[in-house]
Amino acid sequence: MNEKKNNSFSGFGVGYVSVMMIFAVICLTILAVLSFQAADSGNALTERNAAFTAEYYAADAKAKQLLMELDEAAFAGHQSSFFEDDFPALASGYDGVSVTPVPEGFRVSYDTAINDRLSLSSEIMFYTTPLNGRRYDIVKWGSSSPDTQDSGPALWDGEF
Amino acid sequence: MILTLLFFCISGAVIMTVFASAAGRMQKNDLTDNAVLCAQSCAEVYSVTGSVEEMAMTVFGSSCEKVESTYRIGLDRDFRPSDSAAVVLILNEKRSDGGSGTLGSVTAEFIHNDSTLYSLTFSAYIPDNGGESDE
Numbered sequence: 001m002n003e004k005k006n007n008s009f010s011g012f013g014v015g016y017v018s019v020m021m022i023f024a025v026i027c028l029t030i031l032a033v034l035s036f037q038a039a040d041s042g043n044a045l046t047e048r049n050a051a052f053t054a055e056y057y058a059a060d061a062k063a064k065q066l067l068m069e070l071d072e073a074a075f076a077g078h079q080s081s082f083f084e085d086d087f088p089a090l091a092s093g094y095d096g097v098s099v100t101p102v103p104e105g106f107r108v109s110y111d112t113a114i115n116d117r118l119s120l121s122s123e124i125m126f127y128t129t130p131l132n133g134r135r136y137d138i139v140k141w142g143s144s145s146p147d148t149q150d151s152g153p154a155l156w157d158g159e160f
Numbered sequence: 161m162i163l164t165l166l167f168f169c170i171s172g173a174v175i176m177t178v179f180a181s182a183a184g185r186m187q188k189n190d191l192t193d194n195a196v197l198c199a200q201s202c203a204e205v206y207s208v209t210g211s212v213e214e215m216a217m218t219v220f221g222s223s224c225e226k227v228e229s230t231y232r233i234g235l236d237r238d239f240r241p242s243d244s245a246a247v248v249l250i251l252n253e254k255r256s257d258g259g260s261g262t263l264g265s266v267t268a269e270f271i272h273n274d275s276t277l278y279s280l281t282f283s284a285y286i287p288d289n290g291g292e293s294d295e
Contacts, residue, residue: 043185047192053200053280072260
């Protein structure tokens, strides 16, 4: 009788501990999977951020290369004293470069693609007569998307 | 009973491995995030100064070790200059002189445990006679 009682107690004990341990293992497995998933999504975000930074500075380098070429054209124009004739002709020769004459000189703008959604917009003011030795000033140098440009949706102006 | 204990030992080992790899990956993510931010700071300062020495002084507050055209800075885990470096920043500068100014290009490479953590190439155009390079 006593032996039977001991057996049944021992059987209950092992089962109870096993259930608790299985429950603990399941909980730990869920936590481990969740933490790995969090680390994985963090890794994806980090990689995307790193890739975008590299793309931005690659576009920035291209834009600066073009700025150097435009400045060389401006420098040559000032040296030859035919700046007003030579510079716009030379600057317009570059792909995607638009030149607008303004009273102080020429406003040059161009876009450099960062990726398929964003571009780096540059706007440079080249002076006909250098201002304190400066041939140009950077008016705008920053990323823009098609959404932030002027082409907004056609809105009703309140008139029929 | 032995089988149960074996099962728990194996599952415990697998769970610990998953936790350890998650922790390692998070640590690497933190280092990469800091490296990206540090590289951006270097790029912005270099685009204004056009000099690696000035850039190092401004960003890290210390000079860098120069070997030929390569500069080397040892950084700790918080990306502060340190002798016992966890991360090594190697800066490689190339300069091309044009008729009106100089175009400098720097490749910043962050090395951790003998492997590249992050690499970024950035540039600066410094005109000869004072064109404004601030952006």
